[in-house]
Amino acid sequence: MHITARLPKETAREYSLRVLKENIISLALEPGSMVSENEMAAKLGISRTPVREALIELSRVGIVEILPQKGSRIMLIDYALVEESRFLRLVLEREVVRHLSQMEPAPDLSYLEENLRLQAFYVEHPNPEKLLELDNLFHALLFQLANKVQIYGWMMEGLTVHFDRVRSMSLNTIKDIKIVSDHQAIANAIASKNPDEAGALIEKHLSRYKIDEVAIREKYPAYFK
Numbered sequence: 001m002h003i004t005a006r007l008p009k010e011t012a013r014e015y016s017l018r019v020l021k022e023n024i025i026s027l028a029l030e031p032g033s034m035v036s037e038n039e040m041a042a043k044l045g046i047s048r049t050p051v052r053e054a055l056i057e058l059s060r061v062g063i064v065e066i067l068p069q070k071g072s073r074i075m076l077i078d079y080a081l082v083e084e085s086r087f088l089r090l091v092l093e094r095e096v097v098r099h100l101s102q103m104e105p106a107p108d109l110s111y112l113e114e115n116l117r118l119q120a121f122y123v124e125h126p127n128p129e130k131l132l133e134l135d136n137l138f139h140a141l142l143f144q145l146a147n148k149v150q151i152y153g154w155m156m157e158g159l160t161v162h163f164d165r166v167r168s169m170s171l172n173t174i175k176d177i178k179i180v181s182d183h184q185a186i187a188n189a190i191a192s193k194n195p196d197e198a199g200a201l202i203e204k205h206l207s208r209y210k211i212d213e214v215a216i217r218e219k220y221p222a223y224f225k
Contacts, residue, residue, distance in 0.1 A: 012044075015044060015046065016044060019044060020055070024074060024161060025161060025168050026129060026132075027168060027169070031222075031223040033074050034074075035055065061162075062075060062078065062159075076223060077223050079224070090203055090207075092151060096143055096148060097195070100190045101198045103146075112138065113187070122134065140152055170209060170216060173219045186198060186202055
């Protein structure tokens with residue numbers, strides 16, 4: 001497991017939940033593996049209670065299975081839940097990019113452009129974890145520019161972990177990844193004030209996991225239901 005430092009003002013439960021999600025998405029906690037509350041609490045330097053609360057929260061969205069007297073197990077990937085997660089993101093993000101394309105005054109896209117430059121660097125110098133981080137930041141910036149930060153937070157707290165696990169696998173499996181070109185096209189559509197194109201491009205981007213499914217299943221056959 002990769003343990004990051006606790007953020008300022010982050011509660012113990014929030015810290016536990018964030019670290020668990022990060023490790024589940026990165027596959028450091030593999031589908032089917034067990035999680036011990038005691039071990040997790042010791043690694044984080046907190047009590048068992050917030051760890052238990054975080055695991056219960058993840059169990060509500062089907063990421064963790066609580067096994068009485070045994071511990072908790074990371075659930076195998078269910079493509080039906082991956083699709084629900086993608087659908088949720090698509091509904092919200094399509095409207096966000098359409099909104100950005102019609103805003104007056106036009107949003108400042110300089111942060112998106114800087115993010116894209118960094119993405120291009122990590123495509124040339126492969127680092128899947130960093131690329132996934134920048135991918136998430138790109139989408140977070142879209143919501144920030146649209147003044148919909150709370151909605152992004154609610155979205156990321158729910159089913160999206162299912163989708164993000166598959167995205168992580170894709171970055172570790174597919175050689176000809178389209179992240180930078182997809183994101184650049186979305187940014188260009190927003191800049192050119194073309195809401196229909198922006199909406200169509202975000203749908204294409206969030207649907208790539210379907211194209212990658214065969215390769216992902218071949219590389220990670222034990223991770224799926």
